[in-house]
Amino acid sequence: MSETRVRQRSNPEWLSQLRADGKPEQAEAIEDLRQYLLRAVLYFFSQNPGDLRSLARAEIEQVAQDLAQDALLTILKNLDEFRGESKFTTWAYRFAINMSLVEARRQRWKNLSLDRIVENSELPDFQFEDKAAPDPDRSAQQQEIWETVREVIQTELTERQRAILTAIVFDDVPVDVITKEFRMNRNAVYKMVHDARAKLKRRLEDRGFDVAEILNLFGNAPAPRMA
Structure with a gap:
């Protein structure tokens, strides 16, 4: 050109x-x-x-x-x-x-299939270590919260909620791709993600975690490593 x-x-x-x-x-x-x-x-x-x-x-x-x-x-x-x-x-x-x-x-x-979205809905097993400024208590709290998040997503969300939440939030899949593969409109996708996040928030609070505490723990956290 x-x-x-x-x-x-x-x-x-x-x-x-x-x-x-x-x-x-x-x-x-x-x-x-x-x-x-x-x-x-x-x-x-x-x-x-x-x-x-x-x-x-x-x-x-x-x-x-x-x-x-x-x-x-x-x-x-x-x-x-x-x-x-x-x-x-x-x-x-x-x-x-x-x-x-x-x-x-x-x-x-654009070539992502529904089967692949569902297959990839399992979250990774991250391990948190604060190597820059070692803080075992902080790392342990981060690990506990992440394990709780994984457990709630894997056991308390429906397969559809789990697949859509992990695709959008963790894999950065565009909403347009989700609407096409799941044959849902955008509002339905947004509502499903909202409901899944609300359930996750409630379960974390039920186990004594505070949202502000979680943000503080992960706000300046180093990148976790795969187990």
């Missing part, structure tokens, strides 16, 4: 030209912004290829074109939100990268 040079503009120039309805400078500014966003998306994908390795180069470029266009439309609708606290292109860049992150996640999970 040949690279098109984007003309430099100040923040006021970007805003005034993008708002110049029907004038040649608006069309030029829109195309320059689209090219800038396209380069940002392609660069992001080149640095983070993992989730798109199954796609051919032409497919990646098409995905990038679509994302750049979507980001452009979103930016044009939100020009009034720009506060001038950074360069306009820096502000616009965030839209492109956020959309790229969402697309990368979608690509990662």
Whole structure:
């Protein structure tokens, strides 16, 4: 893909030209912004290829074109939100990268099957050790809470609740993938996750754990290791 040079503009120039309805400078500014966003998306994908390795180069470029266009439309609708606290292109860049992150996640999970979601619903057996500043009591409390979380999820949630909760919360599977595989609407998925979390919270409280205490224990905790 040949690279098109984007003309430099100040923040006021970007805003005034993008708002110049029907004038040649608006069309030029829109195309320059689209090219800038396209380069940002392609660069992001080149640095983070993992989730798109199954796609051919032409497919990646098409995905990038679509994302750049979507980001452009979103930016044009939100020009009034720009506060001038950074360069306009820096502000616009965030839209492109956020959309790229969402697309990368979608690509990662797009071929995920219902069977695989259910099979992966068992939580790992983490072991907590505070190596930076050894604190056996803290590590023991973290371990006890994690074991309780695992027990409640494995024994007190339905198979469907367990699969959906672990997929969304622990495996970062997009909600759209869950709705497709489980044939549920988004509200039903959100309610199921909410109900599962509420049950988990109640069981932890029944066993004497306080939510504030849990957040304090895990707030600055080092990453656990697999058993």
